[in-house]
Amino acid sequence: MKKAIFCILLLLAGALACIFIQRGARRMPDALSVIHNRKSVRHFTGAPVSRADLDIILKAAMAAPTAVNMQPWSFISITDRKILDSLSGVLPYAKMLDKAGAAIVVCAVPAKAFRSSAEIAVIDSTCAGENILLAVEAMGLGAVWTGVYPEKDRMDAVRSLLGVPDDIIPLNVIPIGYPTSQDKPKDKFKAKNIHWERW
């Protein structure tokens, strides 16, 4: 009897060790959880974001769908404190850049888009922008889409500060950083926004 209990305890110890070892590894959360846990993070600790993490985020951005594989996008990746603070100064809805560790500006490039369409360049670049937000969430970082396009004054401010040519559309500024955890996801599900079969 004592031997049987000893054996069961040893089996359980093996299982526990296995669970413990697996938890130690850097495990990425599953995609549906990330989609639902993504939130607009506006409060950052001020800690820097590594170049290695930005590389992972930018790779995720370029995995977005794009009409006829034209890839009409370009990304400005910013870690320079002075530039982040200058952007914070000129963009009323991006004040949190002063505590972000980095920022990515997603730019749409109409000349590269299918049929040189500005609308398609914006759609493809928006998909890249959503991938950035989801990759950031998956990595335990935080971000928020602060809109630039279609507001002319904001586009002018970003073009002027970052040297973006006139034929390129700065779509947004996405501050990225370590979240203080006070921002929470919103439940936006509404059954009335679904039509079945026809409108």
Added chain:
Amino acid sequence: MKKAIFCILLLLAGALACIFIQRGARRMPDALSVIHNRKSVRHFTGAPVSRADLDIILKAAMAAPTAVNMQPWSFISITDRKILDSLSGVLPYAKMLDKAGAAIVVCAVPAKAFRSSAEIAVIDSTCAGENILLAVEAMGLGAVWTGVYPEKDRMDAVRSLLGVPDDIIPLNVIPIGYPTSQDKPKDKFKAKNIHWERW
């Protein structure tokens, strides 16, 4: 000595049992893998897609970011074979609808958008569309964004067939189904599309 070997074997047996049990559960792939494995699936087996799966996909759509939480989107979820085939007949780039198990039409609703902006309605709805593509990939299904907006003739065809009002923008038609596995993801990473600090 024999007892020590016996104990080690029991520990290993416990660990193996733990791994075996975990593999049996339906595990979702991690978000970064899903972002990179998402591909335009244009070849489907013809098998139907369940209402339960469409509910999961539509919930993921509505978790998208949206300016000032206005949610200027609406979704037409289609499983009716006749409607799928009719859409396949009128949309030159959506012929694969004849083998898809379902389709979702993402609609942008300018009247509901921040500042009633059509551009912002399209951006928010595009983020919802990208969430749909990623949720589909995470679930082992396949999908492809077939563009409707900004092509006037395609928008007219979709509006007419599905009864979509004139002030609503049908952004795309996304056929969804079980992939035959012949479609593969593309590597679109280009270092030259990244600017560091300034354009």
